[in-house]
Amino acid sequence: MSTRPRETVLVIDPVDVSGQQARKLLAAEERRVLHASSAQEAFPLLAEMRPDLVLASLDLVDLPGLRVLNALRTRLPGVPLIAVASHPTVEGAVQALKAGAADYLGHPLSPGLVSEKVGRCLTDLRNARSLAAARNEAKDRYGFSDLLSRSPKMLHVFEQIRSVAKTDATVLIRGETGTGKELVARAIHERSRRREKPLIAINCGAFTETLLESELFGHEKGSFTGAIGRRQGVFEMADGGSLFLDELGETSLSVQVNMLRVLEDFTFRRVGGADSIEVDVRIIAATNVNLEGAVKDARFREDLFYRLNVFPILLPPLRERAEDIPILMHHFLTDAAREYDLSVPTITPEALELTLRYRWPGNVRQLRAMCERWVILCAGGELRREHLPHDIQGGAVVTENPGAVFIDDSIPLQQLVDRVSNQVQRAYLHRLLTRYRGHLQQTADAAGTTRRTVYTLMKKLDLDAENYKG
Numbered sequence: 001m002s003t004r005p006r007e008t009v010l011v012i013d014p015v016d017v018s019g020q021q022a023r024k025l026l027a028a029e030e031r032r033v034l035h036a037s038s039a040q041e042a043f044p045l046l047a048e049m050r051p052d053l054v055l056a057s058l059d060l061v062d063l064p065g066l067r068v069l070n071a072l073r074t075r076l077p078g079v080p081l082i083a084v085a086s087h088p089t090v091e092g093a094v095q096a097l098k099a100g101a102a103d104y105l106g107h108p109l110s111p112g113l114v115s116e117k118v119g120r121c122l123t124d125l126r127n128a129r130s131l132a133a134a135r136n137e138a139k140d141r142y143g144f145s146d147l148l149s150r151s152p153k154m155l156h157v158f159e160q161i162r163s164v165a166k167t168d169a170t171v172l173i174r175g176e177t178g179t180g181k182e183l184v185a186r187a188i189h190e191r192s193r194r195r196e197k198p199l200i201a202i203n204c205g206a207f208t209e210t211l212l213e214s215e216l217f218g219h220e221k222g223s224f225t226g227a228i229g230r231r232q233g234v235f236e237m238a239d240g241g242s243l244f245l246d247e248l249g250e251t252s253l254s255v256q257v258n259m260l261r262v263l264e265d266f267t268f269r270r271v272g273g274a275d276s277i278e279v280d281v282r283i284i285a286a287t288n289v290n291l292e293g294a295v296k297d298a299r300f301r302e303d304l305f306y307r308l309n310v311f312p313i314l315l316p317p318l319r320e321r322a323e324d325i326p327i328l329m330h331h332f333l334t335d336a337a338r339e340y341d342l343s344v345p346t347i348t349p350e351a352l353e354l355t356l357r358y359r360w361p362g363n364v365r366q367l368r369a370m371c372e373r374w375v376i377l378c379a380g381g382e383l384r385r386e387h388l389p390h391d392i393q394g395g396a397v398v399t400e401n402p403g404a405v406f407i408d409d410s411i412p413l414q415q416l417v418d419r420v421s422n423q424v425q426r427a428y429l430h431r432l433l434t435r436y437r438g439h440l441q442q443t444a445d446a447a448g449t450t451r452r453t454v455y456t457l458m459k460k461l462d463l464d465a466e467n468y469k470g
């Protein structure tokens, strides 16, 4: 016995004959079949009947032609509709399909055809539903708002979001580009008491100093050339809600002074305005620059840094949570396949291994873009090593795990030698830097070379001594 609930098919047709015919036919397949002879009879009961499929006549007296399809489509989104015409024509079929019908049938109804079309529509529906269920399951299992992860470092971040969302504390989200800072900001807002109020985001790096002042605080008419009317700034727009100050590290010192002043008591004046305005706003700031470094170089005000750094959240780069890569890839590949209406490629173990070892400097955003490209490149087929960009293919020894050696014979020998040479040097320096905690002189001594050479090599190989300290 099947445990699947019976599916409900609704027939809306004035010709009860077709209703009877269809009922007999469809009931034979263990489906619940309901009949209505007019829109008036059917529509008030739609919510109660919850049909999985509707066969609708295009010859209803109270809702003739395609209007019935349009009305059903808005009331039953996602439910397949089969149009039934008393006098079928090719033109009619084209129009019905254009209006969103999944199929088109004509009287007299042929039992075989009805059964086949209904069967196909319901199978498609079932597949779509189980795909959606699988996606939701992945989200429930590995997801937190829109963030997917199962790595301990990110689970810690989720925990932080959960606790800080309950408060109004200022949050400073830090992490490399593409690590999900904006998603974290949204998750905090959505879980806070302010969720019904707006979350306003502003990219502070995208404006000149004058424009940024007016974007933040608004301006009065005529306060500067181009200020043709009074305008609200984001602090006012976010009143009662949250304000996401993105790329805060890019702001000028004078904007930082004004920002600090507002954050002290949440009152400010519009540019060119006299009245003091008070707002109730929760601040979430984000940056991908090293703010301590910027403070040291006097590019970022120390007092503002402390004012913002009340509750810091650090997003780890993707390479430090490689266990997330398969989950994210699955999610992005499925998403892109749906968007482009293509099938999801399968990934060969070798290709997967290479993506796991890659450094992903653009983090999750880069992985997402790559997945879109892969869906297009290998729709429905296999994603193999040769589909990967050269820097992901690697071609030889890989940093922290020199055990595996691939010889990539698809590139010129010299290129392979250079690549291997870089990778060996990188792996070697990585080990010494780890051992000597980023101390360049000790690393140079152990390597039998000069500090200067080590320094130059690290620049070339994109190694940062900071990462090895502490």
Ligand SMILES: Nc1ncnc2c1ncn2[C@@H]1O[C@H](COP(=O)(O)OP(=O)(O)OP(=O)(O)O)[C@@H](O)[C@H]1O
Pocket (backbone or CB within 6 Å): 146, 147, 148, 149, 175, 176, 177, 178, 179, 180, 181, 182, 183, 184, 288, 328, 364, 365, 368
């Ligand atoms: N854990 C995650 N799960 C699902 N999608 C993610 C995750 N992290 C990031 N993304 C996706 O990656 C992309 C980049 O994320 P986001 O814009 O939040 O990064 P960011 O840290 O703000 O980057 P930038 O510093 O460049 O502004 C977005 O498309 C986002 O949806």
Ligand SMILES: [Mg+2]
Pocket (backbone or CB within 6 Å): 181, 182, 246
């Ligand atoms: Mg961002």
